[in-house]
Amino acid sequence: MSEIFVVIEHRLGEIRDITYEMLWKAGDLSEKLSHTVTAVLLGHEVDPIAENIKDRADKIIIYDDERLKNFNADISKEILAGLIEDLQPEITLIGNTSWGAELAPALSVKTGLPLATDCIDIAFENGKIIAQRQMYSGKIFSNVSFAKSDGYIFTIRSGVFPKDKTGDRQAEKIQKDFPAPDRELKKSFVEFVETAAGDVDIAQADLLVSVGRGIGEEENIAIVKELSEALNGILSCSRPIVDKNWLPKYLQVGTSGKSVSPKVYVAVGISGAFQHMAGLSGAGTIIAINKDPKAPIFRTAHYGIVDDLFKIVPALKEKALAAKKG
Numbered sequence: 001m002s003e004i005f006v007v008i009e010h011r012l013g014e015i016r017d018i019t020y021e022m023l024w025k026a027g028d029l030s031e032k033l034s035h036t037v038t039a040v041l042l043g044h045e046v047d048p049i050a051e052n053i054k055d056r057a058d059k060i061i062i063y064d065d066e067r068l069k070n071f072n073a074d075i076s077k078e079i080l081a082g083l084i085e086d087l088q089p090e091i092t093l094i095g096n097t098s099w100g101a102e103l104a105p106a107l108s109v110k111t112g113l114p115l116a117t118d119c120i121d122i123a124f125e126n127g128k129i130i131a132q133r134q135m136y137s138g139k140i141f142s143n144v145s146f147a148k149s150d151g152y153i154f155t156i157r158s159g160v161f162p163k164d165k166t167g168d169r170q171a172e173k174i175q176k177d178f179p180a181p182d183r184e185l186k187k188s189f190v191e192f193v194e195t196a197a198g199d200v201d202i203a204q205a206d207l208l209v210s211v212g213r214g215i216g217e218e219e220n221i222a223i224v225k226e227l228s229e230a231l232n233g234i235l236s237c238s239r240p241i242v243d244k245n246w247l248p249k250y251l252q253v254g255t256s257g258k259s260v261s262p263k264v265y266v267a268v269g270i271s272g273a274f275q276h277m278a279g280l281s282g283a284g285t286i287i288a289i290n291k292d293p294k295a296p297i298f299r300t301a302h303y304g305i306v307d308d309l310f311k312i313v314p315a316l317k318e319k320a321l322a323a324k325k326g
């Protein structure tokens with residue numbers, strides 16, 4: 001019986017959500033393929049992590065060593081490549097995260113196994129394994145098939161599968177010794193730097209008004225901030241706004257920013273790329289203002305205004321202020 005490997009992602013002792021999501025998908029695939037689910041856990045003092053996921057896997061292979069305390073793609077690649085050679089899993093799942101972006105391509109080269117990155121689903125058609133991906137900010141879905149191989153590696157996008165935290169499996173734990181790499185490692189961990197917490201926490205906000213690249217210029221952000229204040233909400237943003245240094249990182253919503261769960265989320269000039277929407281899975285009502293009727297955000301938004309934000313945002317602000325005055 002072949003195996004499905006899930007590379008367990010954790011940071012500072014906390015299991016990342018992507019781990020639960022991959023374990024869910026591995027469980028789903030294992031039922032269809034009659035494969036077993038093997039969690040591969042690299043780290044130091046990782047017993048609590050293994051305990052936490054033991055009902056979601058059939059086997060947990062644990063490498064527990066001081067040298068694995070912090071993620072190092074170089075070491076992880078060496079260990080995983082050896083394990084893949086030994087156990088020949090048909091499928092290896094890795095998070096499409098900063099970990100996975102570093103690890104998966106190097107692992108693919110080292111093992112010679114094909115890799116599909118940023119997958120939103122994995123399926124089987126006529127006995128062939130198919131990875132589903134998105135292109136052009138979610139406007140196009142593509143199905144990727146592979147030449148026949150002994151195994152396949154996939155990186156999985158955050159937020160696409162349920163993150164059920166309980167299951168009915170009973171994993172056997174297998175401790176392995178840290179294998180000394182047969183070459184000098186090129187990378188070493190230097191320090192972990194927490195991102196600035198900032199003076200507001202968008203994750204706690206009930207109402208967020210979020211600004212995206214459609215705002216055009218930095219000075220225009222003021223109109224969106226004024227709308228957020230008129231609605232007694234908090235300003236947040238998409239990643240390009242942070243990349244341009246127009247707003248601080250702690251206001252960014254999305255996979256590389258924060259996951260938020262406001263009752264109301266107003267997206268202004270935001271296209272709705274998956275990485276942004278993944279941060280909104282806990283949001284209540286989503287209202288989108290975008291001049292492009294084909295913007296992907298309208299697939300998720302509960303209410304949409306197809307118009308120029310420079311017309312709509314000031315008008316909404318006036319309405320909100322008038323409503324406040326009674």
Ligand SMILES: Cc1cc2nc3c(=O)[nH]c(=O)nc-3n(C[C@H](O)[C@H](O)[C@H](O)COP(=O)(O)OP(=O)(O)OC[C@H]3O[C@@H](n4cnc5c(N)ncnc54)[C@H](O)[C@@H]3O)c2cc1C
Pocket residue numbers: 137211212213214215237238239240241252253254255256257258268269270271272273274275276279289290291292295307308309310
């Ligand atoms: C690894 C990785 C992680 C990422 N993490 C994140 C993340 O955490 N958060 C995130 O947001 N992104 C993230 N991204 C980037 C993401 O893929 C998108 O590029 C980004 O979300 C797009 O931001 P946007 O919607 O503001 O800009 P765009 O996609 O450029 O959309 C701008 C929108 O504004 C509309 N518009 C333009 N002018 C007007 C106007 N006058 N009136 C009304 N509408 C107008 C346009 O029609 C368009 O839909 C990540 C990408 C990668 C590769």
